[in-house]
Amino acid sequence: MTTDFKVFFDNESASEEELNQITEIVIEQEVDMAWEAKVKIPITIDQDGNWYTDKDFINMFSRIRIEVKIDENPYVALIDGPIVGYEHSMSTEPGQSYLILKVQDDSIFLNREEKIEIFENTQILQIATQVFQNIPEINSTDIPATQDDPNLQVIVQRGSDIQFLRSLAKTHGVHAYVLPGNFPNQSIGCFKPFPTQTDGLIPFVLLGENRNIASFRVINDGQRPSEFSVSKIDDTNKKTLTYNASFTESKLLGINPTLSEDSSKSLQLLEPWKTTQFTLEHQLKQKQ
Structure with a gap:
């Protein structure tokens, strides 16, 4: 397996000289969190004995985009967004001084201002589209159409x-979440379920002559599997509405059950969600 990568600084492809200054790139992609990259660049000493690094690398909110290519597959963007911070680490030992740039995806621009805003008689998907379109760095949206909620x-x-x-x-x-677009500075605002199909890349192999990853870690939490219950008062007839859900209703990735004994599961009572039955049911699903 062969791997190549590209780096863009402020939407321009990095030169060979700029690429040679990068010693390490670590990219973290997590669910319901901003994606983040850490780019490590050595700090050297100039002829006058002063600490030196390229000043262009440390401009706050200048943009960095990183793409990777595996074998003959096309390049895939792993992150495209602004520099939101940096860390200097300096040492008297040779080769131990470096600068780490912290880059986050363009969802960071959705987290710059807290506010109070009221949406009346507006479908959820229309609200999501409007919020994404308020950010210039988000070039387009990916929001599949769904059934409208009749009780706005x-x-x-x-x-x-x-x-x-x-x-x-x-x-x-x-x-x-926000994904990198096909071209620099064209991020996509997404409001949708995760895809169920693979992206076409080869499977991870940990052992053997075809291995392509160095380590793999799985964490199991025996306290998390639970049954959930939530109740609210129906505004129309003042009756109590109760909904229940269980982790056992979730689709298994394998053939073995989540727990071997029913006695191991717990019960959690959720806070009443003051909306419609539609949102109550989805609140339960996202907790499983």
């Missing part, structure tokens, strides 16, 4: 845009 109510945003979007997403069984 007033929705109040309290917090940043990305906090608001992720709160809406959780109650509707989807995720809110």
Whole structure:
């Protein structure tokens, strides 16, 4: 397996000289969190004995895009966003001084301002589209059409845009996130379920002559599998509505059950969600 990569600085492909200054790139991609890259660049001493590194690397909110190519597959962007911080580490030992640039995806621009905003008689998907379109760095959206909620109510945003979007997403069984586009500075705002199909890349192999990863870690939490219950008062007839869900209703990735004994599961009572039956059901699903 052969791997190649590209780096773009402020939407321009990095030169060979600039690439030679990078010694390490680590990219972290997590669910419902901003993706983050850490780019390590050595710090040297100039002829006058002063610490030296290229000043262009440390401009806050200048952009970095990183793409990777495996074998004959096309290049895939792993992150495209601004520099949001950096760390200097200096040492008297040769080769131990370096600069680490911290890059996050363009969802960071959805987290710059907290506010209170009211949405009346607006479908959830229309709200998501509107919020994404308010950010110039997000060039387009990927929001599949779904069945409209017939019981529109007033929705109040309290917090940043990305906090608001992720709160809406959780109650509707989807995720809110920002992906790199096909070209630099053309990020895509997504409000949808995760795909169920693979992306075409080869499987991870840990052992043997065809291994392509160095380590693999799995963490199991025996306290997490639970049954959930939530109740609310129906505004129309004042009756109590109760909904229940269990981890056993989730689709298994294998043939073995999640737990060997029913006695191992716990029960959690969720806070009443003051919306419709539609959002109550999705609140339960996202907790499983």
